[in-house]
Amino acid sequence: MLIVTSQQMKQIDRYTIDRLGIPSLSLMESAGRAIAEEVLDWCRSRRGTASADAGPSTSVGAGSRPDGSPKRGVRSTSPILEDALIAPFDGMEREHWLVLVGKGNNGGDGLVAARYLQDAGMRVEILLAEGADRFSEEAAAQFEAARRSGIPVSEMPGDAEGGPDALDFGRYTGLIDALLGVGASGEPREPYAGLIRAANACGLPIVAADIPSGLNADTGQTADACIRAVRTVCIAFLKAGLAQYPGAAAAGEVRVRAVGIPLLAADRIEDPPSAHLITERSLRETLEIDTSRSRAEDSHKGTYGHVLIVGGSRLMSGAGFMASRAALRIGSGLVTWALPEGLLPDIVGHVPELMVAEGSAGDFWRRDSAETLLKLAEKMDVLAIGPGLGRFDGDADWLRELWTKTDMPLVIDADGLNMLADGGFSAREWGRRENVVLTPHPGEMGRLLGIPTAELQADRIAAARTYAAEHGVTLVLKGARTVVASQDGALFVNTTGHPGMSTGGTGDVLTGAISGLIAQGLSPLQAAAFGVYLHGRAGERAAELREHPASLLAGDVIEAL
Numbered sequence: 001m002l003i004v005t006s007q008q009m010k011q012i013d014r015y016t017i018d019r020l021g022i023p024s025l026s027l028m029e030s031a032g033r034a035i036a037e038e039v040l041d042w043c044r045s046r047r048g049t050a051s052a053d054a055g056p057s058t059s060v061g062a063g064s065r066p067d068g069s070p071k072r073g074v075r076s077t078s079p080i081l082e083d084a085l086i087a088p089f090d091g092m093e094r095e096h097w098l099v100l101v102g103k104g105n106n107g108g109d110g111l112v113a114a115r116y117l118q119d120a121g122m123r124v125e126i127l128l129a130e131g132a133d134r135f136s137e138e139a140a141a142q143f144e145a146a147r148r149s150g151i152p153v154s155e156m157p158g159d160a161e162g163g164p165d166a167l168d169f170g171r172y173t174g175l176i177d178a179l180l181g182v183g184a185s186g187e188p189r190e191p192y193a194g195l196i197r198a199a200n201a202c203g204l205p206i207v208a209a210d211i212p213s214g215l216n217a218d219t220g221q222t223a224d225a226c227i228r229a230v231r232t233v234c235i236a237f238l239k240a241g242l243a244q245y246p247g248a249a250a251a252g253e254v255r256v257r258a259v260g261i262p263l264l265a266a267d268r269i270e271d272p273p274s275a276h277l278i279t280e281r282s283l284r285e286t287l288e289i290d291t292s293r294s295r296a297e298d299s300h301k302g303t304y305g306h307v308l309i310v311g312g313s314r315l316m317s318g319a320g321f322m323a324s325r326a327a328l329r330i331g332s333g334l335v336t337w338a339l340p341e342g343l344l345p346d347i348v349g350h351v352p353e354l355m356v357a358e359g360s361a362g363d364f365w366r367r368d369s370a371e372t373l374l375k376l377a378e379k380m381d382v383l384a385i386g387p388g389l390g391r392f393d394g395d396a397d398w399l400r401e402l403w404t405k406t407d408m409p410l411v412i413d414a415d416g417l418n419m420l421a422d423g424g425f426s427a428r429e430w431g432r433r434e435n436v437v438l439t440p441h442p443g444e445m446g447r448l449l450g451i452p453t454a455e456l457q458a459d460r461i462a463a464a465r466t467y468a469a470e471h472g473v474t475l476v477l478k479g480a481r482t483v484v485a486s487q488d489g490a491l492f493v494n495t496t497g498h499p500g501m502s503t504g505g506t507g508d509v510l511t512g513a514i515s516g517l518i519a520q521g522l523s524p525l526q527a528a529a530f531g532v533y534l535h536g537r538a539g540e541r542a543a544e545l546r547e548h549p550a551s552l553l554a555g556d557v558i559e560a561l
Contacts, residue, residue, distance in 0.1 A: 103130050
């Protein structure tokens with residue numbers, strides 16, 4: 001599934017209208033119908049009435065997994081819905097929806113939706129945020145059609161009439177947000193801000209047209225006045241701001257609906273989108289991964305690679321242990337865990353399938369252990385550095401030696417990332433290594449960039465993409481909606497996972513999983529994207545088996561891989 005910025009969406013719209021000759025009013029008609037269908041579907045779901053199901057869902061949110069398969073206990077509903085949805089259902093007479101309409105084309109979409117809802121037999125009214133004389137050309141045409149259709153229309157009360165506080169939402173059962181579209185930026189101005197706050201405060205379910213008003217379509221940041229929707233009907237392509245938090249929370253369940261814009265339009269604009277949602281389909285078709293993880297009948301342990309994990313210390317031995325077990329569980333043929341000599345007696349035998357090796361003399365990691373590790377790595381396929389490693393004198397120079405003296409793939413996590421930050425890492429000085437995967441959490445990423453974590457989180461996609469391109473690495477920026485960025489500008493956003501994974505050690509599990517996939521022949525980008533997807537799916541499965549997701553442990557995720 002493609003992810004687009006607001007500017008890319010504008011270019012795609014213009015290409016579709018100007019170059020392909022598809023009228024803007026036709027696109028608006030399709031968008032409004034899609035919104036109406038989703039409102040009716042939401043009403044059916046609320047009332048427990050079955051709806052038509054026209055195939056796999058293209059949804060992002062609580063209702064389904066990113067590949068369209070339903071999560072346990074949740075009914076899958078198609079976003080490309082048949083005409084049966086524009087039809088009455090049990091309880092229709094109790095539905096009464098108010099469409100909040102802005103002056104732009106987003107408002108035009110809402111006006112079309114109002115007509116379709118009325119045709120379906122639902123009571124519907126229109127509330128204009130501004131006077132009808134403020135409409136865009138297309139929205140004005142749709143307003144005239146809605147007015148002639150007999151839909152009741154009112155305008156936002158002025159300050160003298162009490163403003164948004166004078167609105168009575170008590171007679172409605174739901175709202176459609178068609179106030180501000182992807183072209184809006186910054187804090188909503190009045191009267192929009194007051195209307196957004198009043199809509200949120202009334203407690204009615206809100207279905208947003210394209211994006212919730214007040215949401216930054218590119219970064220996912222939410223304004224002080226931002227609609228909180230139960231469902232967002234995203235038009236044509238997924239907007240980047242819906243793929244990241246806090247925008248994802250404000251949007252509720254996201255349904256991406258086709259409205260007649262051909263996919264080729266996205267390829268022919270000046271700045272074609274190169275970001276995708278990670279789904280089974282994008283893994284197979286865009287990244288060309290065999291997601292079945294099938295194995296040949298005549299394969300053997302050497303077929304699936306050998307991972308060397310460098311990590312673990314006296315106080316954090318469990319991190320290297322979990323990374324090693326995850327590399328095994330993801331399918332590596334062989335895994336060796338290197339750690340200080342003094343820790344070996346405590347480790348040997350705990351995982352019979354795991355090999356261990358002396359990575360450093362004594363009880364702690366030392367600067368002079370780099371040569372030992374380089375010799376060990378000669379027979380390996382990938383080197384993972386960092387889980388539970390700790391810090392020691394000369395560690396940044398130690399890491400730089402490993403970086404420069406081997407050309408094997410590297411996966412660097414945890415304290416390995418802090419060594420990069422403290423060692424003044426730059427591709428120009430250390431040498432460009434395009435077979436390197438960095439897996440920072442937001443705090444570590446902030447240190448790599450030299451900025452506060454909050455500043456990084458304000459635009460995760462841009463930060464990941466810029467860093468990966470500048471330093472020639474594959475970057476995995478962890479967190480809810482993990483971002484995977486490659487050095488060539490490709491970017492992938494993951495939606496699998498579970499809040500129960502917010503526990504120590506799950507990052508170490510991810511390091512082992514990515515390393516194990518590289519050992520099996522995947523490129524760093526393939527392994528990173530597939531690794532975060534499988535890691536998240538494992539977390540979902542593990543959480544389902546627990547009495548409460550708060551009891552989830554990193555080890556549970558390993559066993560669910």
